[in-house]
Amino acid sequence: MKNQKKTKECHFCTNNLEPDYKDAKNLYNFVNYYMKIIGKKRTGVCSWHQRKLTVAIKRARKMALLGFTHK
Amino acid sequence: MSKTKPSGLIHYEMLFIMPNKFTDDEAQKVFKKVGELITSLDGKITLENYWGKKKFAYPINHEYYGYYGLYEFDLERTLIAKINDTLRLDKEVVRFLIVKKDVKSEEQIKKDKKIKEKIDSKKTEELKEKEEAKKETKKVSKKKEDEKKIDLKTLDEKLDDVLNIDNLL
Numbered sequence: 231m232k233n234q235k236k237t238k239e240c241h242f243c244t245n246n247l248e249p250d251y252k253d254a255k256n257l258y259n260f261v262n263y264y265m266k267i268i269g270k271k272r273t274g275v276c277s278w279h280q281r282k283l284t285v286a287i288k289r290a291r292k293m294a295l296l297g298f299t300h301k
Numbered sequence: 302m303s304k305t306k307p308s309g310l311i312h313y314e315m316l317f318i319m320p321n322k323f324t325d326d327e328a329q330k331v332f333k334k335v336g337e338l339i340t341s342l343d344g345k346i347t348l349e350n351y352w353g354k355k356k357f358a359y360p361i362n363h364e365y366y367g368y369y370g371l372y373e374f375d376l377e378r379t380l381i382a383k384i385n386d387t388l389r390l391d392k393e394v395v396r397f398l399i400v401k402k403d404v405k406s407e408e409q410i411k412k413d414k415k416i417k418e419k420i421d422s423k424k425t426e427e428l429k430e431k432e433e434a435k436k437e438t439k440k441v442s443k444k445k446e447d448e449k450k451i452d453l454k455t456l457d458e459k460l461d462d463v464l465n466i467d468n469l470l
Binding site (some may be wrong): 244254297 | 358359416
């Protein structure tokens with residue numbers, strides 16, 4: 231028996247949002263405990279938004295809104 | 302093929318950090334200074350936002366706090382290098398980030414509004430469905446409880462019958 235995968239919808243497509251580096255609260259949902267970026271397979275983000283999300287997370291890290299690692 | 306134009310205004314967004322050694326008033330003065338830098342280069346400021354003191358996610362130069370400031374402006378593409386140079390040498394700005402930002406046209410804003418209305422209506426419908434489902438489950442559970450009560454009564458009667466039979470024997 232194969233495990234039935236749950237069909238997830240893209241968070242940004244369904245809510246008509248764009249990934250923004252300024253709201254770190256939202257970006258925390260797409261980051262690991264170790265502050266690593268979670269793959270789109272787990273979060274369900276579409277590939278078009280995943281590309282923008284990675285850029286946003288990296289910008290937020292540079293401006294100290296997100297950490298590079300956990301404390 | 303590159304899409305670069307020889308000249309033209311571009312919409313930029315700039316976020317920068319001022320050091321913790323300032324008080325709040327001094328930091329606001331530095332914030333205004335940076336705004337004057339933009340206007341001196343014939344830039345049009347469309348949005349200014351002073352965030353105030355915030356905690357860093359990690360220490361920068363052994364400091365844990367800093368003042369954030371945000372500007373949105375239109376500027377000639379050749380002049381952005383000047384802002385880059387001046388801010389990099391400025392000791393009153395710890396870090397800064399300049400980013401191109403797309404300007405939404407009126408058509409897009411209208412489209413977004415329509416999509417938002419659709420999403421809101423969907424959410425309200427889902428909430429209604431959930432409430433209805435909850436009510437139904439409550440009704441079902443009540444029915445079950447009633448059945449159980451009846452069962453108990455019948456059980457008692459049956460037990461009585463059994464006891465009677467025992468007595469007879």
